[in-house]
Amino acid sequence: MNLENTQVQMRKGILEFCILHIISRGEVYASDMLEELTSAKIIVVEGTLYPLLTRLRKAGLLEYKWVESNSGPPRKYYTITEEGKEFKNSLSNTWLQLVESASQIITKNNS
Template identity: 75%
Template structure:
């Protein structure tokens, strides 16, 4: 395994969490999600995003509405459902716990490296 593969796997693991956070702020268009994820250096392509959005919709976590666009076809804007909000709260709790745990391990490693 090389570092690039490991980085891709780590990013994939948190992609759903990040997408739900973006949508939790209010109605959002898929290309705006792609733009924000890319700006945050969580590289994702449409071929990854749309199936994930469909899966989250089918799970009852998202809904969408069509909005007419003056510059082309109608746009699909996504919103969290109440179930999605509850799911995101659970993911946030898990993220907080994992973040603390990983930071604890990294801090000990860094301390050990400086003591050598």
């Protein structure tokens, strides 16, 4: 098995959850999301992020608005919808349960 592939799959599995958390803090531009994800060692590229944002928007979890920029073309800023907040909260509960379950398994004494 390839360790790096497994690590990438684990990170991809929580990408949607992390994006919803980032956006839930307030309006955010996609490059700011990429920067935060990268600094948290969740490596993602634009080619992954933009289709995911589109899917989340089509699912009714996100909205966006165009904002004029003094330094170039207009920018798309994302916000979370009420449905998105509920979805994020449900994922948060699932995450906490998974962390607890995984911790129970990986910390169990083998003796």
